[in-house]
Amino acid sequence: MLNxxxxxILYAFPIxxxxxxxxxxxxxxxxxxxxxxRMHLGMKHVxxxxxxxxxxxxxxxxxxxxxxxxxxxxxxxxxxIISESLKLFRFDFGVADDGRNxxxxxxxxxGPSLAIAVPIFLIGLFTNITFAMLMVFFRATYLDLxxxxxxxxxxxxxxxxxxxxxxxxxxxxxxxxxISGYEGGLGAFRFVILPVVIGVISGxxxxxxxxxxxxxxxxGKDYVRTARAKGLSEYRVLxxxxxxxxxxxxxxxxxxxxxxxxxxxxxxxxxxxIPGLGSYTIEAINAQDFAIVRAMVFLxxxxxxxxxxxxxxxxxxxxxxVRLS
Amino acid sequence: xxxxxxxLGGKPLFLWTxxxxxxxxxxxxxxxxxxxxxxxxxxxxHRVAKSRLAMGSLVVLLVYVVIGLLDSLHYxxxxxxxxxSEEVHYAVEALTALDWMVGGLRExxxxxxxAPLATHLYVREMVGESGGEVRRDYPRLKSGGAHLQNxxxxxxxxxxxxxxxxxxxLLLWLGIALLLVLLLxxxxxxxxxxxxxxEVARGETATPWRTILLVTAVVSLLLMAAIQVGVKYHIxxxxxxxxxxxxxxxxxxxxxxxxxxxxxxxxxxxAILLGIMAGxxxxxxxxxxxYTYTTLNSIPGVLLIAAAILMIHVYIDTNAALFETTEERAxxxxxxxxxILGVTSWTGLCRxxxxxxxxxxxxxxxxxxxxxxxxxxxxxxRHILPNVMHVVLISVVLDFSGLVLAEAVLSYVxxxxxxTMYSWGNMINGARLEMAREPVVWWTLLASFLFMFTMVxxxxxxxDVVREAFDPRVHKGE
Numbered sequence: 109m110l111n112x113x114x115x116x117i118l119y120a121f122p123i124x125x126x127x128x129x130x131x132x133x134x135x136x137x138x139x140x141x142x143x144x145x146r147m148h149l150g151m152k153h154v155x156x157x158x159x160x161x162x163x164x165x166x167x168x169x170x171x172x173x174x175x176x177x178x179x180x181x182x183x184x185x186x187x188x189i190i191s192e193s194l195k196l197f198r199f200d201f202g203v204a205d206d207g208r209n210x211x212x213x214x215x216x217x218x219g220p221s222l223a224i225a226v227p228i229f230l231i232g233l234f235t236n237i238t239f240a241m242l243m244v245f246f247r248a249t250y251l252d253l254x255x256x257x258x259x260x261x262x263x264x265x266x267x268x269x270x271x272x273x274x275x276x277x278x279x280x281x282x283x284x285x286x287i288s289g290y291e292g293g294l295g296a297f298r299f300v301i302l303p304v305v306i307g308v309i310s311g312x313x314x315x316x317x318x319x320x321x322x323x324x325x326x327x328g329k330d331y332v333r334t335a336r337a338k339g340l341s342e343y344r345v346l347x348x349x350x351x352x353x354x355x356x357x358x359x360x361x362x363x364x365x366x367x368x369x370x371x372x373x374x375x376x377x378x379x380x381x382i383p384g385l386g387s388y389t390i391e392a393i394n395a396q397d398f399a400i401v402r403a404m405v406f407l408x409x410x411x412x413x414x415x416x417x418x419x420x421x422x423x424x425x426x427x428x429x430v431r432l433s
Numbered sequence: 434x435x436x437x438x439x440x441l442g443g444k445p446l447f448l449w450t451x452x453x454x455x456x457x458x459x460x461x462x463x464x465x466x467x468x469x470x471x472x473x474x475x476x477x478x479h480r481v482a483k484s485r486l487a488m489g490s491l492v493v494l495l496v497y498v499v500i501g502l503l504d505s506l507h508y509x510x511x512x513x514x515x516x517x518s519e520e521v522h523y524a525v526e527a528l529t530a531l532d533w534m535v536g537g538l539r540e541x542x543x544x545x546x547x548a549p550l551a552t553h554l555y556v557r558e559m560v561g562e563s564g565g566e567v568r569r570d571y572p573r574l575k576s577g578g579a580h581l582q583n584x585x586x587x588x589x590x591x592x593x594x595x596x597x598x599x600x601x602x603l604l605l606w607l608g609i610a611l612l613l614v615l616l617l618x619x620x621x622x623x624x625x626x627x628x629x630x631x632e633v634a635r636g637e638t639a640t641p642w643r644t645i646l647l648v649t650a651v652v653s654l655l656l657m658a659a660i661q662v663g664v665k666y667h668i669x670x671x672x673x674x675x676x677x678x679x680x681x682x683x684x685x686x687x688x689x690x691x692x693x694x695x696x697x698x699x700x701x702x703x704a705i706l707l708g709i710m711a712g713x714x715x716x717x718x719x720x721x722x723x724y725t726y727t728t729l730n731s732i733p734g735v736l737l738i739a740a741a742i743l744m745i746h747v748y749i750d751t752n753a754a755l756f757e758t759t760e761e762r763a764x765x766x767x768x769x770x771x772x773i774l775g776v777t778s779w780t781g782l783c784r785x786x787x788x789x790x791x792x793x794x795x796x797x798x799x800x801x802x803x804x805x806x807x808x809x810x811x812x813x814x815r816h817i818l819p820n821v822m823h824v825v826l827i828s829v830v831l832d833f834s835g836l837v838l839a840e841a842v843l844s845y846v847x848x849x850x851x852x853t854m855y856s857w858g859n860m861i862n863g864a865r866l867e868m869a870r871e872p873v874v875w876w877t878l879l880a881s882f883l884f885m886f887t888m889v890x891x892x893x894x895x896x897d898v899v900r901e902a903f904d905p906r907v908h909k910g911e
Contacts, residue, residue, distance in 0.1 A: 416727075
């Protein structure tokens with residue numbers, strides 16, 4: 109087991125290198141540090157001196173790929189690609205354009221992100237599975253059919269409308285909760301509840317449909333027929349046999365997104381003014397702060413790879429037939 | 434050539450996305466004529482054609498497609514000559530065939546917000562009285578209901594116009610229905626037109642013609658009524674700068690369609706080629722391809738798109754001289770958005786194709802082909818490719834609605850289509866703060882919601898039926 113985990117972590121390394129190369133290409137080769145400096149200092153009236161200063165402050169004054177002026181192996185190492193990549197791999201994200209430490213910001217903003225994303229994930233999972241079970245229980249009746257139609261309708265509405273509509277109805281018409289904002293500690297509940305409810309509702313359409321297909325696939329299997337032949341009630345078949353077997357695809361589907369919960373949700377957070385990582389990313393994109401975007405890309409990739417690893421491990425935990433090799 | 438343009442009053446403008454869209458139309462026409470002659474390919478489509486849901490949503494989708502195609506014929510209108518010089522100058526702003534058809538809609542600008550079907554502005558302004566007094570009031574609109582002497586006649590006028598428009602729609606529908614009867618009964622001569630009409634009315638035909646005709650009736654009634662009323666009023670009001678919201682929503686159809694279709698068109702060759710290669714050759718080729726898509730997959734999609742769009746921004750800013758019109762600049766960004774969306778979304782299809790090919794290559798007929806000494810490339814083209822096409826088709830149809838929805842989110846994040854381009858995402862983005870305004874301005878959001886929801890819903894319903902019809906697991910027993 110340990111052996112397997114170690115090997116998987118080693119496999120992850122080349123992928124991270126690849127991610128790093130892609131981001132380096134996008135952020136340093138296509139947009140050279142000179143371009144970045146010019147953009148931040150204002151397109152016109154920029155002196156060479158100001159650009160050099162800007163680059164020096166951030167350590168961008170080294171050559172990109174090959175340092176002619178250095179000697180020996182430093183020709184390779186004293187370059188932007190090596191120094192910037194090494195920093196990322198040490199999770200040292202540097203400073204943002206406004207001078208704040210990106211690593212510190214990320215740590216601070218993870219809390220609010222999780223306060224929104226974890227409840228949405230858990231409540232959403234529970235709601236969707238419950239609805240899907242109900243639809244399967246009443247399958248091939250009008251209840252099931254109208255449920256299917258309803259899920260398609262819910263799926264066809266853009267996520268933006270859920271947020272805008274929810275804010276309007278609950279926040280503005282009914283004055284139940286504040287429309288946006290956040291505070292730490294227990295006071296957060298007031299601010300978290302609306303985004304969570306909206307997040308769950310907007311996920312019901314696709315989620316329920318997905319779980320319904322999984323359950324229906326399980327329903328067609330032989331053990332279900334055996335259970336029915338034994339004379340078990342439909343309720344027992346569904347909850348004791350089908351649900352337990354369906355846990356394998358459900359669990360593996362859920363585990364892969366688990367680490368990505370840290371990244372937060374872009375739309376929910378920025379609409380509700382939650383100071384999490386999602387709104388951090390959007391702000392960085394709008395301010396064209398490349399250092400933050402690059403840090404978030406790398407963080408996202410690391411979390412995704414952890415998700416893949418967890419998925420494989422969870423397979424072995426829930427399904428004894430799977431052997432790690 | 435230039436004389437021809439002068440005579441036509443405009444010069445065609447060939448945009449990249451226009452050309453790709455028409456290329457796609459050509460590919461679809463070729464595909465249809467190829468499929469028609471092959472019963473085994475036609476069979477799943479027969480299943481689709483029997484579904485009332487699929488045919489009903491197909492009619493709606495076709496209306497969207499026709500509008501989108503009309504909107505994909507760009508031209509630059511000739512400017513009126515001020516001096517006596519021979520040379521004709523063309524406008525910097527490009528128009529489309531659709532603009533030409535609904536000319537009245539485009540030109541009817543107001544000053545600011547006005548509610549749907551209103552005759553007065555939604556905001557108070559200083560109005561000069563005839564006596565020299567100045568007071569704050571809601572001024573009359575320049576074009577919305579401007580033909581009315583007295584605004585109180587509005588209700589009667591609206592009813593009258595909707596009835597006239599409805600009658601036109603009815604006529605249009607009757608024309609279509611008559612054409613259908615003639616076409617369909619001429620082909621099968623054993624059935625008289627009268628008998629066929631009875632069968633359709635009872636819903637007894639194999640293809641659900643009754644549903645098709647009903648949906649067509651609703652659509653043509655709405656369309657003609659909207660045109661009739663839309664020329665005189667702002668059906669869905671005007672936005673902050675006084676532009677007709679209905680016009681914006683209609684123009685956004687093209688953007689949605691382009692993103693939904695071109696993205697898949699661009700990514701398809703890569704996904705098919707790499708997916709089949711990975712599954713067929715295995716070994717180090719498989720490792721390389723798997724590495725590539727895992728790497729791309731592990732970058733959060735929105736961030737990759739954001740990075741790429743920021744990049745094209747810099748390119749467009751530094752090469753501003755390359756673009757004669759704003760449309761060309763916006764178009765390049767749209768094309769680039771399609772490409773980068775394609776890059777982030779091809780991995781799913783690639784993985785599916787790899788899995789399918791892995792299964793297929795163990796089949797007896799592939800072994801037989803190997804034994805006969807058939808070359809790999811030929812095996813792939815003749816034996817593997819046709820057998821994975823259903824996977825490709827299903828994923829293309831399923832992806833469409835997701836991409837249309839993604840456009841709205843990306844525009845909100847600020848990395849979507851060009852802000853000057855009409856799109857539902859830009860409409861929502863511009864209007865999202867209007868719900869917090871007092872009094873509320875709700876019509877821009879409603880318009881984008883209605884248009885987007887109808888298209889995505891139709892696409893979702895249609896793709897469900899297509900997926901079921903093409904899924905071999907569902908029809909194993911047949």
